[in-house]
Amino acid sequence: MKSELERHCHGAVEQYCRWSGSTSMVVAVSGGVDSMVLLHLLAKIQPELKLNLVVAHLEHGLRGEESRADARLVIQTCERLGIPCYARFVDEHFWQRQAGNFQDKARALRYTFFRQVGTDFFSGRAFAIATAMTQDDCLEKIFMDILRGRSLLGSLSHQQPDTLRPLRTISKEALIAYATGQQISWREDTSNHQDSYLRNRVRNQLIPLLREEFDFQKSIQSRFITDMEEGMTFLSEQLDALFASLLREGSLRVSDLRQLASFPQRQICLRFLQHHGIPPSEEKLALFIRLLTTKGTRSMDAGGGRQLVIAYENIRVSDHNAVAKPVTPLTVVSCGEFSLNGKQLRLTQFTSQSEKRFSLPANLVIFPLIIRSRRPGDTLALPGGHVKLKKALIDRKIPRQIRDSLVVVENRASQIIFVEGIGAILPRKNCSDTLEYTVEIL
Numbered sequence: 001m002k003s004e005l006e007r008h009c010h011g012a013v014e015q016y017c018r019w020s021g022s023t024s025m026v027v028a029v030s031g032g033v034d035s036m037v038l039l040h041l042l043a044k045i046q047p048e049l050k051l052n053l054v055v056a057h058l059e060h061g062l063r064g065e066e067s068r069a070d071a072r073l074v075i076q077t078c079e080r081l082g083i084p085c086y087a088r089f090v091d092e093h094f095w096q097r098q099a100g101n102f103q104d105k106a107r108a109l110r111y112t113f114f115r116q117v118g119t120d121f122f123s124g125r126a127f128a129i130a131t132a133m134t135q136d137d138c139l140e141k142i143f144m145d146i147l148r149g150r151s152l153l154g155s156l157s158h159q160q161p162d163t164l165r166p167l168r169t170i171s172k173e174a175l176i177a178y179a180t181g182q183q184i185s186w187r188e189d190t191s192n193h194q195d196s197y198l199r200n201r202v203r204n205q206l207i208p209l210l211r212e213e214f215d216f217q218k219s220i221q222s223r224f225i226t227d228m229e230e231g232m233t234f235l236s237e238q239l240d241a242l243f244a245s246l247l248r249e250g251s252l253r254v255s256d257l258r259q260l261a262s263f264p265q266r267q268i269c270l271r272f273l274q275h276h277g278i279p280p281s282e283e284k285l286a287l288f289i290r291l292l293t294t295k296g297t298r299s300m301d302a303g304g305g306r307q308l309v310i311a312y313e314n315i316r317v318s319d320h321n322a323v324a325k326p327v328t329p330l331t332v333v334s335c336g337e338f339s340l341n342g343k344q345l346r347l348t349q350f351t352s353q354s355e356k357r358f359s360l361p362a363n364l365v366i367f368p369l370i371i372r373s374r375r376p377g378d379t380l381a382l383p384g385g386h387v388k389l390k391k392a393l394i395d396r397k398i399p400r401q402i403r404d405s406l407v408v409v410e411n412r413a414s415q416i417i418f419v420e421g422i423g424a425i426l427p428r429k430n431c432s433d434t435l436e437y438t439v440e441i442l
């Protein structure tokens with residue numbers, strides 16, 4: 001007979017697997033009661049739902065013997081349950097080199113590690129990260145975001161679609177009762193009792209004070225909170241979809257952003273920075289939004305040697321170093337993957353069309369091909385007639401700064417058959433041959 005908690009977990013995980021189409025999971029286990037219960041619950045339902053589980057534990061290296069004992073408990077429990085476990089031990093000196101909010105840094109480090117474990121263990125196949133966030137954690141997060149003036153979109157929406165939180169409607173009290181009843185061992189993090197972090201002060205002082213006046217169980221389950229959660233999740237998904245519809249070959253149009261109201265405009269800018277792996281900040285976002293209203297070619301430093309460039313009303317991110325770095329000419333006699341000044345060109349003998357992959361008919365792929373930068377006088381044979389490459393790049397609104405670094409592919413008959421940023425150059429609309437090639441810049 002399954003207990004109520006087991007039934008709940010089974011239902012939540014089954015629903016997630018059906019929705020995502022994947023049964024592979026990285027279970028984030030800290031050794032605390034919440035995640036130890038999650039681990040046992042998932043181990044219990046593993047055979048029925050055919051789950052592929054791997055555990056990830058990050059030892060922050062800040063609580064000496066205490067945190068090493070947490071890691072040992074997680075590793076030993078996994079051995080007993082027959083679940084593979086990856087533990088990463090962080091050197092305490094690592095933290096001395098880190099500036100900014102420690103809790104935010106630690107969280108970012110944990111998620112990078114969880115994703116790395118999943119990518120390695122599941123060899124690039126889709127997987128979810130399962131964490132043991134509880135109802136109490138949700139409430140704490142909402143309070144913290146309000147108090148710090150942060151967007152509630154993060155704490156109230158179900159966040160990234162690759163994250164599973166089957167216990168988010170369960171109280172910590174219920175998890176402790178389950179762990180005690182099932183004799184599940186867990187570790188107490190003594191730093192949770194120290195009030196040096198805002199989160200602990202919210203947990204240890206603010207919440208108990210409010211608990212005297214309010215029934216939290218009722219508040220969390222209230223229509224108001226569930227409406228807010230569902231509303232924020234819906235909004236988040238809509239914004240993701242809007243962003244996906246506006247993004248073209250990694251860039252956005254200023255005119256599309258200008259049409260948006262201030263909230264969605266900010267959210268799309270935020271997603272654009274995240275899409276390019278640029279850590280967003282209030283200052284970067286403010287500058288980005290200011291650039292939308294100025295004229296001409298403009299740019300801002302995005303950090304990490306990268307630049308956000310707006311040219312011809314097209315917004316893209318470029319590498320400082322890659323700007324105008326010409327391609328060293330290369331002659332190729334077969335398909336393959338070729339390194340060109342920090343970029344890779346892949347030429348394969350199958351058809352696969354997508355935003356970044358371009359099909360070339362076999363009658364144009366006459367080896368040897370020359371891969372190079374543009375040259376003065378380069379001309380493209382297009383269905384409407386011959387066009388100077390320079391003009392085609394201007395028409396395509398490709399910024400001047402990057403034109404010399406674009407990859408151009410020429411065949412043995414001295415015909416240009418591909419230009420990065422433009423795509424395949426086909427002289428006739430329908431010039432496909434039976435055998436096709438695919439060219440792609442990575």
Ligand SMILES: Nc1ncnc2c1ncn2[C@@H]1O[C@H](COP(=O)(O)OP(=O)(O)OP(=O)(O)O)[C@@H](O)[C@H]1O
Pocket residue numbers: 028029030034035056057058059060107110130131132133137
């Ligand atoms: N050191 C750790 N190693 C592995 N997993 C951890 C670790 N710390 C936290 N977790 C996982 O993250 C869950 C939530 O922990 P906590 O609320 O402290 O972190 P959070 O990152 O702010 O929360 P969330 O990611 O769920 O929004 C834990 O229940 C556990 O599943």
